[in-house]
């Protein structure tokens with residue numbers, strides 16, 4: 001068997017991983033706190049713009065247009081970037097991207113490099129690859145530093161360490177930075193990171209980044225960040241290597257006027273994040289004098305061929321759908337066992353693995369539609385989830401065990417409902433309407449967990465958990481008020497409509 | 503090398519076969535031109551309201567702001583720099599000398615030659631602060647945009663020192679993000695930095711705290 005692709009951490013299914021995480025109450029309370037805070041801020045700053053819906057529409061249209069002509073815009077980008085002194089590399093898959101980047105770093109005979117937070121590098125497992133070849137990658141984003149020093153994994157792609165609270169961060173820094181006297185205020189922790197990293201920013205010669213956007217018309221790259229670690233890495237080293245998924249290209253510089261409004265408001269609930277950097281190739285006397293862009297496919301191109309799920313690649317990684325998702329709220333990001341967590345992870349991860357892994361992820365959703373409502377590029381995640389579930393079912397019907405599986409029988413019954421639900425997608429509040437239909441008329445919520453467990457069974461021949469989602473949840477929850485609140489949360493996860501009295 | 507070329511053509515080939523027939527540039531341009539742009543692209547506030555909004559946003563981020571007349575620039579710089587306890591500030595070599603008050607050490611950067619050498623990052627790190635102009639500013643988001651244009655210097659200059667004093671002229675302020683992009687269009691390939699307040703993070707328990715790696719202290723002089 002092939003080794004597990006790095007972007008999917010293990011072969012465990014969502015329900016199995018979720019169960020384990022639900023038992024970690026500290027993590028859960030950290031996740032809940034953080035997502036509630038961001039969500040409230042996001043709602044306020046998105047709500048204050050009278051043209052928010054028009055911005056979403058424009059964002060969706062620009063991204064869909066870029067994807068529909070991706071070959072054209074990538075070639076344009078390559079040409080413009082090269083003209084401006086950049087060097088463009090193409091990587092078919094994770095291994096090739098790692099090999100290209102390692103090769104570039106080795107050219108400069110360094111054994112340490114700076115890193116700016118990039119989910120794409122997590123996806124290809126770059127740090128591990130470098131480490132294995134004697135090169136140490138220093139994460140410079142505060143949250144990534146916390147993750148790296150704690151030997152942990154990111155659980156959210158805007159705030160990767162949101163599952164850690166300040167006391168936990170302090171402990172890690174005290175130990176790893178040898179600062180026994182370190183205080184516990186967030187300011188103290190940030191100052192510790194500043195001190196620790198400044199020496200590295202001034203000394204190291206090579207940096208590796210991702211990118212938020214590529215601009216076809218002028219070959220520019222755009223990175224959005226808060227702390228200034230990104231600017232340090234883009235400005236001070238001699239060599240900069242940016243690893244970027246092929247889907248990230250936009251036609252024109254001006255298109256940023258849409259995304260630089262919707263991305264920060266959706267991601268961190270700020271009107272604008274502290275820093276946006278946009279640069280084109282190399283500029284004499286200003287910034288790195290050698291600049292490489294590695295364009296990564298890694299199974300993105302086949303997604304373009306599926307008309308219904310192509311929209312998955314419109315994603316600008318704001319994580320608003322994670323913060324809005326009742327399931328994510330309860331489980332946190334690690335349960336998804338993937339670099340890309342939450343609703344977008346549930347549709348992206350299996351597709352990035354040609355539907356061979358992460359197959360339970362499309363079920364890790366209650367189809368409440370909250371993710372679609374907040375998405376700044378209007379990706380209809382529920383629709384794609386249903387589409388992917390259909391694909392999984394179709395594939396498994398081809399096998400005998402699949403045909404006999406309980407889940408399959410249930411799934412076929414559900415298919416009708418899903419179909420009618422997706423027809424309702426024209427209605428504005430599709431998700432919730434569908435959800436209500438789903439719960440009230442069909443009792444499908446009871447069926448779904450059954451299918452879910454059945455799924456696990458047919459696939460891995462693991463023992464079938466004889467419990468529904470609600471039951472296993474209830475079983476693990478401590479008694480008392482907390483428990484009640486948690487249970488309310490489950491109801492929310494199972495049928496958000498009810499809780500909000502809609 | 504050969505495998506590199508293969509990668510390029512394979513990736514592009516895979517995209518093409520997934521997308522089907524590719525269109526010519528003209529058709530794509532026409533399609534692009536027809537994309538919906540129903541969002542706000544023009545100002546709706548009066549000039550004074552807009553400037554007040556800009557000041558308010560900056561203050562929310564924790565920046566110090568003074569609104570002054572153009573003949574007050576030098577005095578206000580002296581006051582601000584003094585208050586921040588800075589003795590030595592780096593400046594872009596082309597900054598108007600008329601702005602510079604006596605009694606401080608202003609170190610020009612980037613002009614070339616002995617009078618204005620290129621400073622290393624480590625040397626910049628030893629400066630108390632940096633004084634610059636800007637290209638454009640956005641009231642709605644409290645953002646200031648730097649390009650390596652006049653009075654702004656290169657990117658390292660406004661990044662490494664811990665204090666940034668930035669002079670913004672009222673006519674450089676626009677209300678919305680799209681208006682700022684209209685102004686940046688012609689110089690879009692210069693290195694461009696939007697900054698909105700001092701550097702900050704919300705990575706620990708989602709509290710926005712000032713200052714990680716960029717300048718932790720920011721003052722803005724809004725000149726009319």
Ligand code: SF4
Pocket residue numbers: 266314315316317318319320321322344371374375376377378379
């Ligand atoms: S799917 Fe939409 S909401 Fe979710 S991360 Fe992507 S852009 Fe943001």
